Every structure is written in C-alpha cells, then in structure tokens.
C-alpha cells in the first residue's frame with residue numbers, strides 16, 4: 001500500500017475509534033492507562049533492547065550527544081513513563097463536565113460541556129517517552145490519536161505501540177484509539193497534515209524544517225509546539241547568586257530541550273560582576289559563548305577560553321547544544337524589545353529584585369511562559385502541576401505554554417430547554 005493510502009487508512013480507523021474513545025467512561029479510560037503502565041513495567045527489558053537498536057543506529061549515523069540523550073530509554077526513563085501514566089490516572093477526568101449553567105430570560109438554561117477534540121495527530125521528535133505521555137493524555141481526554149515520532153526512535157516506538165494497544169484492548173477500547181505511524185517516510189507527515197476529514201488537530205513538536213513544511217502544506221488546524229529560542233535577562237538589580245545559578249541551570253541542565261536558554265541578556269551595570277562568575281561555571285562544561293562586542297571584552301578580560309563574536313544570526317538561533325549567545329543591554333526596555341523581536345514566544349525569565357521591573361517584564365514580554373527569578377527549564381507540564389504534557393505550545397490560540405489534559409479538549413455549548421420557543 002502506498003503511504004497516502006496507508007495514512008488514509010490510519011485516519012479512517014482513528015475517526016471511527018474516536019467515537020468509542022469519547023463515549024468511554026472514566027473508569028474504562030483509566031483501566032486502559034493502568035494496563036499500559038503494567039505492560040511497560042513487565043516488558044521493560046524488551047523496550048530497552050528496542051531502544052538499543054535505535055541508539056546504535058543513531059550513534060552510527062553521528063547523532064549529536066544532546067539528541068542521543070533525548071533518544072535514550074534508561075531504566076529511570078521507563079520508571080518515569082510508568083509513573084507518568086499512573087499520575088494521569090489520578091488526575092480528575094475533564095470530560096463531560098458542565099460549567100457555567102445559567103437561566104436565560106427566555107427560560108432556557110445555557111452552559112458549556114468539556115469534550116474531546118476528536119482525532120489528534122502528533123508529530124514529534126525522537127524521544128520515546130513522548131509516545132507514552134501523548135498516548136496517555138489522549139486516552140484520558142477521550143481522544144483518538146495518530147502518533148508520528150522521530151525516525152531515530154522507530155524501533156522503540158513500535159514496541160511501545162504494541163503495549164499501548166494491548167492496554168486499550170484489555171480495557172475494551174478500540175486498539176486504533178492510539179496508532180503509531182509505522183514508517184519513517186516523511187510523506188506520512190505530508191499526508192497526516194492534509195486530511196482534515198480524519199484529523200481534527202495537529203500538534204507538531206519540532207524545529208525549523210518541520211515549521212517550514214507545515215506553513216506551506218498543512219490544511220488541518222494546528223497547536224504549534226515549536227522551537228524554543230528562550231532568554232534569561234539579568235537585570236541591573238539582580239541578586240548575583242540567583243543570576244549565576246539560574247544562568248547556569250537554564251543553559252546546562254539539558255541542552256536538547258526546547259525550554260533551554262539560547263540567549264543570555266545582561267544589563268550593562270551588572271555585566272562586569274556577573275559575567276566572569278557565570279563564565280567560570282560555563283567553562284566546566286566548555287560552553288561556547290557567542291558574545292556581542294561589550295560582552296566579548298568582559299569575557300576576554302576574564303580569560304574565557306571558548307569565545308566567538310556573535311553575528312546577527314545568533315540572536316535567532318536555537319543551538320540545542322553547549323553554545324550560548326550573550327548580549328549586553330542598557331536595561332529592561334532593551335531586553336523586552338530584544339526578546340519580543342527575536343524569541344520564538346516560548347519561555348523567558350527576568351532575574352531581578354526590583355518588583356516594578358519584574359512586573360513590567362511579565363506584562364510586556366509576549367511569550368507563552370514568562371518567569372521571575374526562575375530557570376526557563378521549569379516550562380514543563382509536570383513542573384507546572386498538569387500531571388504530564390503533550391508539549392509546550394508557542395501558539396497563541398486555544399492553548400499556550402505547557403499543554404496538559406485541558407488543552408486536548410474544547411468547550412461546546414449545551415442548552416437545556418423545557419419546551420421554550422424563540423419569540
């Protein structure tokens with residue numbers, strides 16, 4: 001079967017399964033999640049073996065260390081996936097809840113009911129835990145899903161897909177409630193984003209190549225979870241210890257994640273004090289600093305070994321690596337202007353003890369998460385208390401920032417009449 005027909009078949013199956021998923025009661029959906037968690041625990045060794053096939057192939061193809069880190073399915077990662085599913089079970093069921101019911105002068109009662117979106121197509125990076133997190137959230141929220149994971153993770157995703165189907169079937173739900181695209185051919189992505197008759201919404205998680213294709217071709221509505229050009233701004237009134245701890249964590253905690261800082265902005269007044277201290281920590285990780293002329297002068301004087309002059313391109317680059325752009329700014333105005341111009345509207349943080357500046361930053365920075373005195377790495381569904389996340393939306397409509405169960409639902413109006421007719 002060619003890719004287009006294969007994808008249409010997945011679409012038809014998903015559409016049909018979505019009705020049963022939406023109809024299923026809370027206990028059934030939770031039962032499926034529990035069975036999947038149990039199956040993952042039972043087959044951990046097989047999952048590790050499947051992941052090893054992916055890791056070996058990726059290493060042989062020269063995949064960058066940060067991307068290998070993302071692909072790896074350690075025992076800890078397996079335990080986290082299982083725990084994540086159990087946490088999703090414990091979350092309140094959002095589906096079917098009716099809110100805001102009010103009598104109108106006509107006598108009718110009008111309210112809103114929370115309902116699944118239907119069929120959700122998710123395109124994501126080579127990170128196997130996303131297969132389980134996404135499947136779990138879609139099942140809990142009564143949606144059917146088609147998962148197109150990154151090609152480097154294909155063996156592991158196939159193995160996970162079998163366990164998810166086993167759990168769905170065990171709970172009496174259709175196996176097609178969750179389908180993993182079983183090909184790495186990118187034509188499958190092209191098909192998935194152009195079948196609105198079967199797919200209600202696409203959640204794309206990815207970088208520039210994916211964005212370009214979606215902008216050109218997609219006919220299905222999207223909740224975009226795209227690149228993270230995230231900033232930390234160290235204000236003149238920052239606490240030095242907080243600035244250094246956060247500046248280091250936001251860059252070096254994990255290089256490959258979308259909430260990692262890619263540009264550090266530093267107020268001129270504090271730069272000579274803070275940059276050399278931060279540089280000492282960055283040096284332990286050999287972070288390459290691409291600095292504007294003023295920062296370059298301070299870092300050169302501090303004897304920082306991994307330095308380069310920043311170019312215009314650096315301000316809009318997501319490195320996903322041990323590289324950081326550094327720029328000196330006059331103060332909060334310039335920092336906000338720079339961020340609103342160059343950021344990908346994902347996550348930004350100000351380090352300051354000045355309440356007025358902090359509140360201005362919160363109000364005026366136009367990104368999905370805006371933080372005060374915290375690492376951008378906190379932009380995450382677990383960390384925000386959502387239980388799990390589909391990803392981090394840098395779209396403005398429907399869902400913004402970490403997307404959990406609620407982001408996979410919408411509200412429809414429900415009207416309770418008692419025989420009223422409109423006058």
Ligand SMILES: NC(=O)C1=CN([C@@H]2O[C@H](COP(=O)(O)OP(=O)(O)OC[C@H]3O[C@@H](n4cnc5c(N)ncnc54)[C@H](OP(=O)(O)O)[C@@H]3O)[C@@H](O)[C@H]2O)C=CC1
Pocket residue numbers: 123124125126148149150151152184186189190205206207208209210211213224225226227228257258259318320390391392393394
């Ligand atoms: N906001 C968020 O929640 C998240 C954002 N990201 C972002 O993802 C990026 C890093 O991941 P990376 O793997 O490099 O991202 P990519 O964009 O390269 O890949 C992500 C997915 O998109 C697919 N893809 C990429 N380009 C195309 C194309 N032209 N046509 C069809 N499919 C395509 C990939 O398939 P294939 O395997 O074939 O390459 C993969 O499944 C960063 O920009 C990061 O910020 C990542 C995770 C979450």
Ligand SMILES: N[C@@H](CCC(=O)OP(=O)(O)O)C(=O)O
Pocket residue numbers: 070125127256257258259377378379380381389391392
């Ligand atoms: N929210 C997640 C990051 C999601 C994400 O960026 O994924 P990826 O780019 O594949 O590492 C976290 O904080 O670890």
